[in-house]
Amino acid sequence: MINPLAKDLNDTLSGTVVDALMSDMGRRLYFPNGIISQGGEAAKDAHFANGTIGMAVAAGTPIELDSYKKNMPSLTPRETVAYAKTAGNPDLRALWKEKIIAKNPSLKNKQFSLPILVPGLTAVLSYVSDLFVDVDKPLLAADPCWDNYELIAAARRGAEFHQFKCFENGKFNIADLEAKMKADAEKYGSVRVILNFPQNPSGYSPTVSEAKEIVRIVRELAEAGKKVLVLSDDAYFGLNYEDDIEPQSLFAYMADLHENVLAIKADGPTKEDFAWGFRAGFVTFASKGLTDAQYTALVTKFMAAIRSSVSCSSTPSQSLVMHALKDEAHEKQKLECRNMLKRRYDLVRAFVNNHKSDVLEPLPFNSGYFMSFHVKSGKAEEIRKELLKSEGIGIIQIDPYTLRVAFSSIDEDKIDSVYTSIYNVAKNF
Ligand SMILES: Cc1ncc(COP(=O)(O)O)c(C=O)c1O
Structure with a gap:
């Protein structure tokens, strides 16, 4: 079964030399209308908080362990080229x-x-x-x-x-x-x-x-x-x-x-x-x-x-x-980053435990970079778009019934406002 996105691309290429030469896999390939493209939209418009990214970000910059940074200039040719x-x-x-x-x-x-x-x-x-x-x-x-x-x-x-x-x-x-x-x-x-x-x-x-x-x-x-x-x-x-x-x-x-x-x-x-x-x-x-x-x-x-x-x-x-x-310091630096993520998790956990929504139901979560909501109305994409437009907040629509928030990329001091906005916007959908 061919994905509708692949079909669109094939239709566009129909009758061209590309079409004539393409393999079976070439015909099946498509670029999911998902995380990467929604992340691109958020990069432009999520001026308040960007919760789309599966990285650990602090104050707008990906965190970088010192155990990597300090060796960057000192590697030998065997270790680089x-x-x-x-x-x-x-x-x-x-x-x-x-x-x-x-x-x-x-x-x-x-x-x-x-x-x-x-x-x-x-x-x-x-x-x-x-x-x-x-x-x-x-x-x-x-x-x-x-x-x-x-x-x-x-x-x-x-x-x-x-x-x-x-x-x-x-x-x-x-x-x-x-x-x-x-x-x-x-x-x-x-x-x-x-x-x-x-x-x-x-x-x-x-x-x-x-x-x-x-x-x-x-x-x-x-x-x-x-x-x-x-x-x-x-x-x-x-x-x-x-x-x-x-x-x-x-x-x-x-x-x-x-x-x-x-x-x-x-x-x-x-x-x-x-x-x-x-x-x-x-x-x-x-x-x-x-x-x-x-x-x-x-x-x-x-x-x-x-x-x-x-x-x-x-x-x-x-x-x-x-x-x-x-490097002995590496585990310690990792632990600091893990603790930072845990503090964000605790804030998200406290928020969702203390707030009720008729539309959003948190899926079970206890680990990792993300948490997701089940969207009872099936209007996840509408909520995502509205959050981005009116609040400058980027999150990901996984499917019509699932919204994903990467708390790994939201600073602690913004978590309360981001989740308040998510719950407020969802009320209308
Ligand atoms: C569940 C899962 N597996 C694998 C990967 C891919 O990791 P990598 O960037 O090392 O290819 C990701 C990245 O988002 C992921 O979420």
Whole structure:
């Protein structure tokens, strides 16, 4: 099925030489009318506050850790202009693996691959899809979710994009996740699911008991003979603001769950280490019983996907991440930024707990960069436009029933006014 936006572009190009030469994927590609284009509108008109951006911004400028800044002028030529290895700097890959274990202690004695470095988490998702998603191998994700998942699965890979309803009655919807995974398993014999926590756009992470339930679903499918690929998108890992959240990545539990489970972890410094523009992300594989030779073969396949697209990632950003990770001050600086986000979260939490709206209902949130509202009237776009026009406030419409606010990019002293305006404007829609 072709996306209507792709159809518009194809119609415009109809009869041209471009049209005559285009591939199937070329025909399917479109630019989502979503986060990037709404962010562009906000950049022009959000003069009061811009809550569209998935970065941590303070007083209008992205925060920059000193652990990066101080090394910028002192890098050697090998750390800047030299080609990087296809799978990334081996020392950085080894160091990132150590960090993964430190952040997820259950992985301590488990087998898993060395992380491979690619240009950002988006590249992880795209390459994983190149290897595992196609016309009769659908991808399952949450609804709502980050709009790039559908673009990658459906437009790039020509696959069906399936979704489970992420929330029901103010709770994470384990039942629908299970139903949709079972449905895919029945129809295709295998399941490919992407689970993203803290989630974009809701800002939700599962509690310890919900994480156990997710693991149970995967285990039961695997024990019933179904092959299950679980891709954990951990872009916002560690930004947890409540005590009952499962502290480890689901990858830590999937890694040795069953021979029928392929666990894949997408993570990286982009959000977690506040380095959005570095374009560095990691992919790590685990499956019970894979031999070393089989891990090497899988990593080699993945390297082929890198080699045949961007060849390798950028060297300077790898060098900067490497220096920063070895710098004792880095964790402390990260913690200061995390605390800043937590203070913003606390203010948003207090606001939504103390205000009622007939139109807006906050989706569950406890972590990450964002929170979202369910818009009962289905008029999310109208509310977004009015907020931008009359209040100079930019937020994102994910779909007609979902508005996303990036509190990561709203200063503490503006949160009360921004949310007051959102509630006031929503009253009219
Ligand atoms: C859930 C999620 N995954 C992946 C990414 C992509 O990260 P990167 O900038 O490293 O490609 C984003 C970015 O917004 C995201 O929100």
